[in-house]
Amino acid sequence: MKKVGNHTSFSRILLFCLALSLSFSLTSFAQETAAPAAAEAPAGGAAAPAAGAGDPVKGKELFNSLCAACHKLDAKSTGPALRGVADRHDRAWIYKWVHNSSEMIKSGDPAAVKLFAENNNSVMTPFPQLSEGDIDNIMAYTSMPIENGGGGGGVKAPVVDPNANGGSSNALILGALILVLGVLIVMLVLVNRTLRRVAASNGVVIVDEPRLSLWKAYAKNQFLVLVTVILLMLASSYFLYGYLMQIGVDQGYEPVQPIHFSHKIHAGDNGIDCKYCHSSARVSKASGIPSLNVCMNCHKNIAEFQGDKDSLYVDHSKEFYTGEIKKLYNAVGWDATAQKYTGVQKPVKWVRIHNLPDFVYFNHSQHVTVAGVECQTCHGPVEKMEVMRQHSPLTMGWCINCHRTTDVKVEGNEYYAKIHDELAKKYGKDKLTAADMGGTECGKCHY
Known part of the structure; x- marks a missing residue:
């Protein structure tokens, strides 16, 4: 009998697979080490500005808790912008003004009277509890120069994706599986060739008999045809029923609103209670659309987005959110520069999201006040939604x-x-x- 030899050595195949696996592993290792190398780069924070007689860190805390309701650093609000206020007034005068501004106005102090008139005769809340050291801290904070990039505290270190290593590991596993599959295909091809060579050496002639096509064989089998027809009818009925049952069900409906309102920022990061804006949900059938006056309770003094653009709860840029606040001002007729209402208002055409049929009665107060049902039970994790959507199907079942x-x-x-x-x-x-x-x-x- 003629000896059949395998000219494609299995040892060569194994060596080739090992080399390919090593090269893939080195490539993945290089990708994994790239992210830590970038993370180890120095952040290089900006140098702290020279502080005056106070501590700007403590001053920032006092400013945010006592002053931020009426003042901003670089823009006029209810009161004037406070950045560089220590250079505009004498320090002793500022002490008196913060402790009791009304008394200085009544005494006829020229600077106090002028400042009072320039700010629409808005009376400043007296702070007699603040010591001169506390006021020095606030002035140290307001004397800090404007940082590059708007918000944040200096240059930030590069953000490293926490899932980077996991992604490389998944890619490595996927590559290994593909490699194994390739090896199996090669082995099957080699086995097929070897068997054909063995058959040829033994004088066995391989004859490919003509076969009946698959579709003709299927058509001749009446049992298979009957089973297929029944299965198709059942499947069609199932999908038709499912389609008809979804008519009028708007689960996942997420319309674009005329003013972008982020529930993720308001209810999530800021922790605003749902019933602060939807106050009628406690006592009425409907939860109600919040009036723009409710929005202005906060946004009268919040004219621009103050959050960190790199925060996890922010989906858009700082400029985008600030532009949406300006849309609110335009609708309610608020002049942020003059700090007064113009009297020209424009209605906001909100798009309704949750809508029950007219023959269905649902009372919010009965569920919220009497039953104590949380808003998230029906509306889902609102505090995590950037754009509000219908979370539940709201069907009878x-x-x-x-x-x-x-x-x-x-x-x-x-x-x-x-x-x-x-x-x-x-x-x-x-x-x-x-x-x-x-x-x-x-x-x-x-x-």
């Missing part, structure tokens, strides 16, 4: 399921306590759900 699983809170409510005791004896259990108290009756939610 979703509401009924909530009524079946939510216990009624009867603490401090004599009306519910009486009904609860009667029904508890009837059903023989201590805790009653909203469904046990009639929460699944048609008339409770439908007119």
Whole structure:
């Protein structure tokens, strides 16, 4: 018998695979070490400005807690801009002004009277509790030069992606799997060639018999055709039913609003309670659209975005958020320079997100005040949403399921306590759900 030899040595294949694996590993290692090398670069923070007689760090804390409501460093607010105020007035005069500005105005001090008139006769809150050292600290902070780049404290170190190493590891695993798959393909090809050579050496003739095409064979098999038709009908019915059941369900609806309002910044980072803006949710059927006056309670003195542009809760640039605040000023008719209302207002055409059919009755106060349901139960993690969207499906099945699983809170409510005791004896259990108290009756939610 003729001896068949394998001219493609397996040792050569293994050596080739090992070399390829090593080269891939070195490439991945180089990518992984690039990020730490960039992270070790010196931040090189800007040199601290020369402080005066006070501590600018303590002064910043006092400024943010006492002064920021009416003053800004580089722009006029209710009061004048305070950067460089120590160079505009005598230090002893500033002490008297901060302790009791009204007394200085009544005494006829020319500088005090002029400053009072320039700021729309706005009376400054007296701070007799501040010592001269505290005022020196505030002036040291207001005397600091403007930093390059707007906010933040000097030059920041490069941000390193915490998932960089994990991404390289995943790429390495994926590359190894691809390599193994390639080796298996090569081995199968070699085995096929070897078998053909063995067959040829033994005089075996391989004849490729004509085969019936797959589609013709399938068409002749009546059982397979019948099963396929049944499966297609069932699948079509399933998808058709699912499509029809989604009509009118707007889960995930996320419209673009005329003024970009970030719930992530307001409710998340700043921790503003939902019911501060949607106050009618406590006492009314509807939660209500907050009036622009509610917005101006804060934004009368917040004319530009103060957050860090590199913060995790910010999705846009500082200039973008500041531009949206200017849209609010334009709508409400507020002149930030003159610090007064112009009287020219423009309506904001907000786009409604959550909308129930007209035949459905839902009362916010009954759920928020009486039941104590948190806003996130229905509206999702609002504090993490940059753009507000419909989180829940708001379908009848979703509401009924909530009524079946939510216990009624009867603490401090004599009306519910009486009904609860009667029904508890009837059903023989201590805790009653909203469904046990009639929460699944048609008339409770439908007119």
